[in-house]
Amino acid sequence: MLTLAIDTAASFCSACLWDDASERVVAEEERDIGRGHAEQLMQVVERVMRSGGCDYADLGCIAVAIGPGSFTGIRVGVASARGFGLALGIPVTGVTTLETLAADAAGDARGPITVTVKGGRGQFFMQDFDASGHPLADARAVDEAAADQAIPDSACLLVGNAAAEIAEKLVASGRKLPALIDRATGNIATVARLSARSSHAPVPLYLRGADAKPQEGFALARADAKGREAGR
Structure with a gap:
């Protein structure tokens, strides 16, 4: 099974294709962009998919870094991961920073x-x-x-x-x-590897104030009011 992992929880915008059977990286890209994750994430994902020679239909799971980290970055990554899961009908798993x-x-x-x-x-x-x-x-x-x-x-x-x-x-x-x-975020391949044993739902983990628990107030979650999307 192939896992697509994405991480936008800090300054990096990263994606990785991971082969669960062989436990190896098929393709990956990690870019330290600071800001602008929403504008660049899909470009990074597309390049990784092309580099790995894979189609989205080949994916069996989506893994996403759920934080803690940048509020905006976390929401971009989690919303994108859940969107992939809904569109492809595959599970989505969260891994903490x-x-x-x-x-x-x-x-x-x-x-x-x-x-x-x-x-x-x-x-x-x-x-x-x-x-x-x-x-x-x-x-x-x-x-x-x-x-x-x-x-x-x-x-x-x-x-x-x-x-x-x-x-x-x-x-x-x-x-x-x-x-x-001294580093702010882990390797994107590690996000993919840990997803196989993770029990975290694909919802943000903020840890600050009223956001001390993972939040489910997402447009994507509300859009599927009649059922729970893949990966929940």
């Missing part, structure tokens, strides 16, 4: 991993994982000022674009400094 970062870092971890990314408005988004990248706790939003206090003493690796900032606070407070990997 934090899980993807943890999975990418698992090979370098000698112990528990804490993923922490910048959430804006004075907050960081954070989640703890074991050395294999499996969640130990739910994702959470924490205040930047107290973010270092939210890092478990057992953490051996900090991952994410807030890792360096938190590390400075750990040093200042005399705490043990874990190893660091």
Whole structure:
């Protein structure tokens, strides 16, 4: 089965064709565009499909990064993924940004991993994982000022674009400094790979304020009031 994975949750606009049987990338493209995901996502997807020599009818699943991250980017990616699922009649699976970062870092971890990314408005988004990248706790939003206090003493690796900032606070407070990997988003191929075991619905995960739970207030969801679309 072929999976099409898309990620617009951060500054990257990415797509990947993944062969589940062989567990390999057929084709992929990752572009750091900053903004403009709505205008560029379909172009990226089309190039990946052409490069992989595949038709949309060949797809068996859609995977999408559901956040946390950019509000606008997340909505673009999730709405597009659900649109593909509805049009093709195939399941759509969500994968979180934090899980993807943890999975990418698992090979370098000698112990528990804490993923922490910048959430804006004075907050960081954070989640703890074991050395294999499996969640130990739910994702959470924490205040930047107290973010270092939210890092478990057992953490051996900090991952994410807030890792360096938190590390400075750990040093200042005399705490043990874990190893660091500074990046905002995971590899698009990892989104595709993780989708096979993910149980997340294809709805945004924002983690901020009233949006602390995945939201279902989508035009695509409302348009299918008589039934649930593929992948839900």
